[in-house]
Amino acid sequence: MKMSPDTQAFVMHFGEMGSRWGFNRTVGQLLALIVISENPLCADELMAALSISRGNVSMGLKELQSWRLIKPVHTPGDRKEYYAAVGDIWTMGMRVLEERRKREIDPTLSLLRDLLMESEANEQSNYAQGRMQEIHDLLELVANWSSDLQRLNHDKLQTLMKLGAGVGKVLEFKDRLLKKGDGD
Amino acid sequence: MKMSPDTQAFVMHFGEMGSRWGFNRTVGQLLALIVISENPLCADELMAALSISRGNVSMGLKELQSWRLIKPVHTPGDRKEYYAAVGDIWTMGMRVLEERRKREIDPTLSLLRDLLMESEANEQSNYAQGRMQEIHDLLELVANWSSDLQRLNHDKLQTLMKLGAGVGKVLEFKDRLLKKGDGD
DNA sequence: CTAAACTTTCAAAAATTACTGAAAGTTTAG
């Protein structure tokens, strides 16, 4: 499989960015190549295109499946497994958001909950405690908010995002109406 | 400086999470310790508390300053530099969001813009191009949205986040009113 | 200015993470 210069640039860039996005170079390249390809790709093709070993392809594909970004596609009459992106770009973005929440926020939230729980029993209140509480509350807010957004349908979320800071206006609106006692 | 068991646990956890958050173990630990401390800390104290070398402290502090998460605090009559968190937790969260956007989204956005620009000239339109365009559009939307949110004041943003999926309702509201020709 | 007190730099070493490739495992056609 020959990559066009643009595809090549795209794949290499994803490799370089990989580590910033929470995976390694190979995983980034695999993802780029699978996302950009119209047809599902098998291990042999990925191996050749990226000049990496069979084992590395296997591990990378496993990792991408754990992120729920690719899926195996079985073609009858062919023993090979082929892999394709799990859906459109929007869906993949949502999956990345969700997985990163699980990996980057949830563990810390869990630790802070534990630390704050036991210290509450101890009745000792100091500066550090207060800070931990603040961090806990912010992370909880962010985690819940991102779950909430994930439940919103694509169109609505897109509208919301396009609205940008304009959402401030809409909120004032809501407040004004609520004050008039018109809660819904 | 002796750390309480809770502080110890907190600092160690930030060390472990560090790499998932875009920096390394030492930087995570330094951040945790500085954030949790009521008073600014100097290199000697950090060195002793974390059992790391002077050079490592220096590099870690530089990194945290590049993230705009800590600031040097100069005490008259003392040659040492002391370091403190740059503000409250909310402010720090915003800074992390902003820096991560710069490091994780902007470079890809820039590459995609270039690739799409030149390919537009070439007039060749294929599947890969379309995908790149989709990724570009999503990243642009996210980048602009996060800039927008950053400009919102704390209270408003907090209200918005607490509203969570309920924001959907508010949007419908807006739509209904706009349809009636009541644009503001 | 000088020298003490402190910080930064950076080459070398240590630690960690990623990759290879051969062996083991799995699946399916016949």
Next chain:
DNA sequence: CTAAACTTTCAGTAATTTTTGAAAGTTTAG
């Protein structure tokens, strides 16, 4: 069932990242 076709695992090796510590640099008190 057997064997071919394919995938996964994992111990060893390679590559990368992090850390150290000594030398160079900077700042300020006197």
